[in-house]
Amino acid sequence: MKVLVTGGLGFIGSHLVDRYIDLGYEVIILDNLSTGSLANLNPNARFVSMSLLEDQVADLVSDEKPDIINHHAAQVNVRNSVANPFYDIETNLLATSKLLEASGKAEVKRFIFSSSGGTVYGKTPSRAIPESYKTNPISPYGINKLASEFYINFYAELYGFQAVILRYSNVYGLRQNPRSESGVISIFKNRIKNQLHPVIYGDGEQIRDYIHVSDVVNANIMFSQLDSSLQGTFNVGTGKGTSLNKLLNFFYVFYPDGKVPVYKEAKEGDLFYNVLSIDKLTSLGWSPKLSLEEGIKELCQGDIS
Known part of the structure; x- marks a missing residue:
């Protein structure tokens, strides 16, 4: 089976490529290296350096005729989308x-x-x-993700392919870029490890649903079996919320001498609470395997071993 993974040199995409390779898939990576890294390249995958906005993408897809396209390439910074909404429209929606x-x-x-x-x-x-809850995105990034979902369903109906939309909660794990504004776990870890004060905007009681990248990959693989008729829209998270203050405390177990957090004024538009119900996905047999404590231990093991 042949699969084309866009953004396959990025954080989530590269983990997904590795799993596809391990399972015997033929994998083509499409990545423009804007945020992805060649350090993440699986040598058993074929890599094409190209932007999705280039006309040659249509030729590539036509020539390769992959069975599955797994689309992870994106501009993922919410605040960048607010600062430059037209770039987000082009990069994510167009x-x-x-x-x-x-x-x-x-x-x-x-x-x-x-x-x-x-x-x-x-x-x-x-x-x-749950997935049935009303959608009301408040950032260009969220708006364009939701609009993309509508386009996916439109094209699936038009051309007859199966469409799977996976709505991720806050994904974390190895290879996440700590220099990005997204990915608070990698940011916290990088600052504490380097004896810098972690920065929290607001009081630290805002709640998020953190899921390990391996569990996200498992969800993708479940939907990558062509003999399955599974399709639709699914939340991918843990169903559990953790505050930023509690999250930091997990790190101090491994870095007891880490600097204390610095609290700054909350940023306009930041959500206070976001946790996803995963009942729809767990009813299909998937469940998150790695707890937040175990996932953070994995991240920190290389520094404390």
């Missing part, structure tokens, strides 16, 4: 639409899309939110 058009014409069988459960719902009450 690029996705062009890829969908190419996928349909090449008769791709299944299209898997990494959406954002952290942004498409907008402000939510303090409970785990």
Whole structure:
């Protein structure tokens, strides 16, 4: 089976490529190296350096005719989308639409899309939110992720391919870039490890749903079996919320001499509470395997061993 992974040199995409390779898939990586790294390249995958906005993408998809396209390439910084919404439209929405058009014409069988459960719902009450909850994104990033979902369903209906939309909560793990504004776990770890004060905007009681990248990969693999008829929109998280203050305390177990946090004024538009209900996905047999404590231990082991 042949799979094309966009963003396959990035944080989540590279872990996904590794798993596909281990399972015997033929893998093509499409990445423009804007945030991905050649250090993440699996030598058993074929790598094509190309932006999704280039016309040659349609030719590539047509020539390769992958069975599955797993679309993880994106501009993932919410604050950058606010500062430059037109760039986010181009990079996330237009690029996705062009890829969908190419996928349909090449008769791709299944299209898997990494959406954002952290942004498409907008402000939510303090409970785990199911897929049926109303969507009301408050950032261009969230708006474009949600619009992409609509385009995916449109093209799936038009061309007859199976569409899987996975709305991730806050994903963390090895290879996450600590220099990005997204990925608070990698940012916290990097600052504490280097004897810098972690910075918290607000009082630190804002709640998020943190899921390890291996569990996200497992969800993707479950939907990557062509003999399955599974499709639709699914939250991918843990169903459990953790405050930033509690999150920091997990790190201080491994870095007892780490600097204390510095609290700054909350940033406009930041959500206070975001936790995803995963009942729909667990009903299919998937469940998160790695607890937050275990995941942070994995991140820190290299420094404390």
